[in-house]
Amino acid sequence: MTDSAPQPTPKRIAALSDPIPTQPPRSQWLDVWDQFKQHRGALIGGITFLVIILAVLVGPAVWWVDAQYLPKGREFINLRDTRPIYVALWDNAAKVDWAHPLGTDNLGRDTLARMMSGGRVSIAVGLTAMLLSILLGTLIGVVAGYFRRMDGVLMRLTDLFLALPLLPLILVASLLFRETLSAIFGVEGGVFVLVVSLIGITSWMHTARIVRGDVLALKEREFILAAQSIGTKPKYLVIRHLLPNVMSPIMVSATLGIAVAIITESALSFLGFGFPPDFPTWGRLLNDSVDRMDLYPERVLWPGLAISLTVLSVNYLGDGLRDALDPRIRGR
Amino acid sequence: MLDQPIVDIRELRVEFQTRGGTVAGVENVSFTVKPGETVCIVGESGSGKSVSSLSLMRLIEFGGGEIAKGQLLFNREKGGEIDLAKATQDQMRKVRGNEIGMIFQEPMTALNPVFTVGRQLTEGLRVHRGMTAAAAEKQALELLREVRIPEPERRLKQYPHELSGGMRQRVVIAMAMACRPRLLIADEPTTALDVTIQAEILALMDRLKRETGTAVMFITHDMAVVAQMADRVVVMFRGNKVEEGPVEQIFNNPQHDYTKALLAAVPKLGEMRGKAAPEPMRLLGAENQRIAPIPGTDQRLLTVSNLTTRFPVRGGFFRRTVANVHAVEDVSFTINKGQTLSLVGESGCGKSSAGRSILRLVEPMGGKIDLDGVDVMALDTNQLREARRDMQMIFQDPFASLNPQMQLMDQVAEPLRNYDIASGSEISDRVANLFDRVELPRSFLRRYPHELSGGQRQRVAIARALALEPKLIVSDEAVSALDVSVQAQVLNLMMELQAEMGLSYLFISHDMAVVERVSHYVGVMYLGRIVEIGPRAGVFENPQHPYTKALMKAVPIADPARRKSEKDLNFKPIPSPIHPVGYEPAPSVYREIEPGHLVLTTDSGY
Amino acid sequence: MLTFTIRRLVLSVPTLLFISLVIFLLLELAPGDPMAQVPLTVPPDVKEKMRQALGLGEPIHIRYVKWLIQFFWIEPQVLFDHIFGTSFADGKLRVISWQTRSPVMDLVVQRLPQTLWVVGVAYVLAVIIAIPVGIYSAYKQYSIFDQFGTFITMIGFSVPPFFTGPLMVVIFAVNLHWFPSIYDTTLVVDDLESLGKQIRQMFLPVMVLALQITAQISRFMRASMLDNFNQDYVRTARAKGMSEYTVVMVHVLRNSLIPVVTVIALGIPSIFGGAIITEQVFAVNGIGQALISAIQANDLPMVQTLTFIFAVLIVVFNLIADVLYGVLDPRVRYD
C-alpha cells in the first residue's frame, strides 16, 4: 500500500475510495526474490553454490580425466606427488605438470578430477540427506504440533534421537542393511543410501522442533479456524494452510541442513566410516591428506576449502532466505 | 505567554526509505498545540498520525524515518523555544519523558515484560529528576494512586502481564505523566480497550489534564472519542492536514470532503431510535444508494438453548482438570431468517466462544443447537461438515483470517472445492460472481492478501463465507478492526446482502453504536451469560439490567454536545470466569419485561 | 513451577530408561568385538576365554539388568561413600570398562577435568565474546562491523574443526612452535609458569572450538536482539527519555537474553560430552576422546555409560532450559 494517489472513481468521492494496487499482481515469491536480491551475501553465496554445483556436475565433462586412473609402470613414479602448477611460481624445482593443474596424489591420481568427483558425492549426500531430514523433521513437527496427543511422545522421541551416538548407529546400520542395500543399489549406491539415511535420521530433530513450534502458533491463527469452518478436511488443512506457512523456517533449516550433512559426511569419512576407499569424497580426500599436510598442503587445502566454501555459501544463502522469507523483514 | 503555543509544527515532512523508493509518511502538516488544550488528530489508518507524533519525539529515526523538512518548535519550560527537528539526541533525551510524555496504543506490548511495574515507573523519575530509589518509589506510588489503580503497593511489584489491559494502560499513563510533562501525546490510547475501560481511561486523562494543565495531543480514528475529548481537531488524510478547527465546528460544519465522509460514516448511538428495522447507512459520495429497512422474516432459523461451553484448566502433577473456564454459561437465543441477532459485551465475556460453539468449532459441553431443523449437537464429523454449508463465519482480523500464501481466487474457491460444488471453469465463474457481489474488482482474483487493504480483505472473507450460500453467518467482530469509513462500507455490504439473500447474522461486536445500526435483536453478555436479550429498540431504549445500563452510559457518542462525565461511570472489576471442578452455576432465569425482551434474574456476578 | 519441574523429572525417568535400552540394544547389535585389539597371535580359544571373563557369555537381558543395577544403584552408592566416607558399595561390582578393567566412573572422573577445561573454557570464552558481538551487530545492523561479524561467524559455522584443527597444528605448533601439539594431562598448575604452559597447550583447541560456538551464539544473540528492537516497549523506554545505553543494555538485552540463555543451557551437555573431533585432533584426553576410543575398542560398558550420561545430560538440560525460561520470563509460568 505504498502508493497514495487517490483513485478517481465515478461512484465514490476520492477521499473514501480504497487505494487499488497499481502494480501488476505479483506472487509473493517475487517479493521474496526482490528482498533476497537485497542481501548481497546471500546473492554471492547463492551464486557460489551454483558455481560449485556446476563445477562438480559439468566439470568432469570438460576435465575428462578419470578420477580413478592410476599411471602405469615407471610413469607411476614420475606422475605421483605432482604439485599444483602454481607452486612453480615460487619453487622452480617443484614437480609440476600442466596435465595436472592441481597436482596428483601419492598414487598419481589427478587431484582436480578427484575433487570434482568427490564434490559430486559430498554435495549429493548433502542435498539428499537434507531432503530426508527436512522431510522427517517436517512430518514429525507437523504431527506433533497439530495432533496434541502425539506431542509428548514425539518430543521424547526427539530427545532419544538427540542422545543417540552416531558412530555406533552407523556401524549397526551398515551391519544390518549394507548387504541388502548393495544388492539393490550396487555397492556405492548402497553405501550412499546408508550414509544419507543415517545422516538424515540423525539430524531431523532441529527442524522438527522449529516446525512444531510454528505449527502450534499457526493453529491459533484465525485462517486455520476459517479453513475448518469452510469444511476443509484435515489433510488439506495441513497441505494447503499449514505447510506453506511453515515453509520459511523449513527453507532455512534446509540450507543449514545441507551444510550440516556435508560436514557430517566429511566428519564420518574423517573418522574412517562411510564410503569405500576408492570412492573419493571431500571429507575422505581431506582425511587421507592430513598426514602429508606440510609436504603437500594443497591436498588438505583444496578439499578443506571446498567443504568450507560450499557450507559457507549455503549458510549465507540460508541467511538471505531467512530475511527474504520473513514477512516482517520483507515488509520494511 | 498563555497564547504562545507549546508546540508549533510547521510544514513537517517525514520520509521513509523503502525498497520501493522514498515514501512520505507525512507530506505537509502544520498545527499548534496551546497550553492546557486538547488537540485531537483524526484520520484513517496510515494517514500519518503516528508518524507526526513520533517525529515530535524524534523517535521516528529509530523506525527508519527521517524528518525531511519543517520545523518542530517546542516551547521549553526554561530556555525558551527549541526546534526539535534539529535538536541532538542528547537534548532530546532531556525533553522526552520529562517535558513531553507519550502514551502508546497497545497497552499489552508497550511495557517491558520482564521488569516490574515499579521499576519501569521509577526509571524516568530517577533519570530526569535525579531521585533516589526510595523517593522515586514513593512518587511512583503517588502516581499510581493518581491514576486510580487499586492496591497500588502491590502493583509496584507486579509484572505487566499480571495486570489487566485497563490497568496496564493506566500504568502507561502514569509513566507518561511521571515527570509532569507540559505536553502529553496519546497515540490511540484506548483503541485496544473495551468500551467500559475506554470510558474510564478517557475520563482519567481528562481529569489529569484539568488538574495539571498539561496540553494533550490526542491521536485517534474514533470520532466518538474525538467528540468526547477534543478542544480542537486536526483532520489528516494521506499524509496531509486537510482540516483544522474547534471541535464543534468540525462536527457541525465540516468543510473538507474527507471530513464530511468520515462523519457520515460514523454510526452514532441513538441514531436508530424509532426505526423498526435496521437499514444501511447513507454514505457520502455513494450514489443510487437504496436505503430501505430490512425487516427480515419471523421464521425461526436457529434455536440455541442452554448452550454451555467450558474450557478445562489443567494443573497439578497428573495434569488433571482442576478448574474450568466458564466461557459460555446456559445461553439460549433464537435467530429468525433474514434477521440479525447481535451479541455485545466486554472482552472475555464469551461472545466468540458462543459463536464458535454454534459451528462446533469449539466443542460445547451441553445444550441444544437447532439449525433449520438440524440438531447440530448430534452430528458426527461428516454430517457436521455437511451442516457447515449452512453456517459460515467471518472473523475479526482480516489480516489473520486469510492464508497469506494463497491467491484470493483459491481462497474463495476453497469451500467450493471442499464440497465439490463446482468444478473447472464453473469455479472461476462463481468466484468472479462472488467478487462482483462484494464489490471487489475482478482484477484482484490473482492477488495475494498482503496486497490488499483491510477493508478489501474483509470483503474477500465475506465472499468466501458466501461461497457456500449459507443460511447463517456468524460475524465475529467482523468490522472492529476496520477504519470507520471502511467499516461503514462493509456494514452496508453486509446489510445489502442480507436484504437480497435473506441471510441471518449472528453479529458479535463490542461496539454499541454499530450494533444499534445492524440488529433486529440484541443480546448483552456478561461473564458467559446473556444478561439481557430482546428487540433492539427494547434493549437500547429501555435497558433493564444494571450491566446493560452501565454499558450504555459508557459508550461515547460522536457528538461533542453529548459528552459523558466521569461520575456517570461505575464499573466493578469483572470477576474471574474460572471455577474449580464441581462448581455448578445456577441456571439462567429470565424475567420478561415486554414481549421478547428478557432480563436475567440469576445472579450474574455484576 | 515446582510441580512442573517435578512432573517433568518424573516423566523423564521412563524416557531415560527407554533411551538406555535403545542404546544398549544398539551397541549389542553393533558389529565389533572387544577382542579386536588383542593381537592375532593370541589363539582363538584364549580369546574365547577372555570373552567369557568379560561376562559376554551371559544372555543379553541379564547383562542389561546388571548394567541398570550397577549404574542406578551401585554407582550412586559409590558416590555417596566417596562423599561421606561410608562403605555401602564395598564389594559390589561396579560398571567395569573392558579396556582397562577399572570402573567406568573412575575413568569419567579422570577425564572430566580436561574436557571441562578445554571445552568449558572454549564455551565460556565463546559466550563472553558472542554476547557483546551479537548485541553490537544487532544495534548497528548492516554496519561494517555487522557485516564483518556475520562473515566471521559464518566462517565459524562453515569451517569444520577437522579442517581448522590440523591446519592450526601445522601452522602454530609445527612451523611456528608457538604452542605444543600434544596436550599434557600431567601438568599441574601451581605457579605462573605452569599456568602459562596450561594456557599455551589449551590455546589451539580452545580457539578452534570457541570460533564455532561463538558463531552460533552470536548469531542467536543478534537475531534475538533484532527481534526485540522492533518491540513496542523499546519505543516506550525511549519515549521516557532513557539513554541509548539503558535502552539497549537494560531493556532490550534483558529480553533478548531469555532465549539465548536457554540456548546456552542446551549447549552445556556438549561441554561434558566433549568435542570428539577436536579432542581427537589435539590429543586432548577428554571424554570425547574416551568415547571414540571406547567405540573403536568395542568397550561396550564404557560406550553405554558415556552415551547414557550424555543422554541424561541432554534430557536434564532440556528441562533446565525450560525451567530457566520460566524463571527469566515472568510471563511464562508452568504449572
Added chain:
Amino acid sequence: ERGKDGNVSIIYWQAPSILNPFLSGGTKDIEASSLVLEPLARYDDKGEMVPFLAEEVPTIANGGVSEDLTTITWKIKPGLLWSDGTPVTSADVKFTAEYCMHPEGGCAQLSFFDGVQTIDTPDDLTVKVTFNQPKPNPYGPFVGGQSPIIQKAQFENCLGSKAPECTQQNFNPVGTGPFKVVEFKPNDVITLEANTNYRDPDKPAFATVTFKGGGDATGAARAVFETGEFDYAWNLQLAPDVIAKMEAGGKGKAITGFGPLVERIEVNLTDPSPSLDADTRSTRKAPHPFLSDIRVRQALSMAIDRELLVEVGYGQAGKPTCDLVPVPDNYAAKNDFCFKQDIEGANKLLDEAGWVKGADGVRAKDGVRLSILYQTSTNAVRQDFQALIKDWWTEIGVETELRNVSASVFFGGDPGSPDTFQKFYADVEMYANTFNGTDPQQYLAAYRCGQEPKPESQWQGENINRFCDPAYDALIDELARTGDIAKRGEIAIKMNNMLTKDSHTIIGLVHRGRVSGQSNTLGGHVLNVWDSELWDAANWFRKQGS
C-alpha cells in the same frame, strides 16, 4: 648414576589401558608394562634369548632342560628385590602361572602356558616347570614381555573372576623393572619413576618417565621428529615420504627393525557368495568358484608389483616378500619367485587356463566372472595398496570391488558381524600377521585342516584361507615332535612353501619392519622386534651436549 638424566618422555599413539599384560593382549599394554614387569628371560634384538631375572637360560646343554624335553628348570638371580623392597622368590613365579592359568581369569597369555602340567619350587630360587608332553620349545612360560613375573603378595586376592576388580593392582603392579608407576591414567598417561630397588645401582639413568598415549601416528611422529616434545615414539605406521619429511625436522630419526610381520593377501578357498545360506557361505562345503583354480591365484600374485608397494607404503620399513615366515634365518624360505611383476605372464596363464576376456575386459569361464571382493581394515596405507592392486588386477582382466572395514570390527571376532576377517565374506583379504618369539611352530600349525573358522566353531579359528592338505597336516605333527633346530627349519620352510610358492593360498606382499622414532638426544636404545621395544629402558640415557 641412577636418575641423573631427569625425565624421558615416550609416546604411544595407542594409549595403554592397563598395566597387567595378563589381562590385555594389546601390544601397547604389554610394552608399557615391560617398564615395570620383567620375565625370567627375553629375546634380544637378534632374537636370541638373554636371561633377565634368571641367572641363565636353561638349555639341554646346561641341564636346565631335560633330555626328554618335558621339564625346564629356572634359577632366579639371588638378591633380587621387588620395587617395594621384598625379595623375589620362586613362589612369585609359581603364582604367576597359577594366576594366568586360572580357568575364570580370562588370561590373555594363556597360550604361553600351553601344556604346563605342574610347577614345582624346590627352593626359593628354583622353579621347575613340567609339561604334559615333550616340548621342543620349552621357552613359553615366563619368557618374553608377554609373560612376565607378577608379585604374589600383591595379586594373591585377584585370582580368577576377581581379576578385573583389582583395579589398583592392575594399574600399579609391583615389579622388578627399572621403573615403578607413580600414576596411571588409563588410556592417557603413565608417570613412572626410577625403581630404587633395581638390581643395577647405576640404572636407570632417567629419574622419571612420562609415558603418553593417544592421538595418532602422525601426531606422535611429529612430536618426536619435528617439535621434539617427546623422546620416543612407537610404531609409526606412516608412509615413507611422510616420515622422511618429518625427519627433516631434525629433532629425531626413525629406527627400523624387521620381525616376522608379513603383510599378505589371504585367498579365500571357499565361496563367499551372499546367495549362499549362512551355513554354507565361506565354509568348506562350498569351494570357491574360481579361486580354487591355482592358476587364478598365481596370476593374481604375478600381477602385483611388490617393490612399488614397498615404495609407496613402507619405504625403509618394508621389503618385498613372497613368504609367510620371512625371519629368523633358520626358518625363512627366502623365496623370490614373486619379486618381478609379470602382467603379461599372468595374462598368459589365465588365457591358458581358459579364462577369456569378455567385452567389458573381465575374464570369465563357463559363466563365472573373475570378479573379486577385496577387503581389508581401514588404514591409509592399506587403502593405497588396495587401489594399486585393483588397478593391476584390472589389467589381467580381474574385476575388483574394494571394501574397507573398521579395524575394531574387522579384527574383532564378533560372530554376528559379516565383516570380520575370520568370517571372510570376501574373496581376498589383506592384513598382517606375525608370531611370538622366534619359533613359528604354532603360527604354521594354524593352517591345519578343520581349524578354519566355521559356523560350528562360532567362526573362530586361525585357518583363515580354509586351507586343507593332509600332507601339510602331517608336517605340522612332525614339527611338533622335532627338537633339532636345523631339522625344524627344513620342515618349516617346506610348510611355508606349501602355503605360498606351491599353492599361492597366501600371497605375501611386504615383510614389514617396525618403525619407531627416537630423539637425537636419546641414547642406549637398541630396537628390538622380538620383544618389547622398551626392553632396554634401563640402559637409556640422555646424550651429552644436547
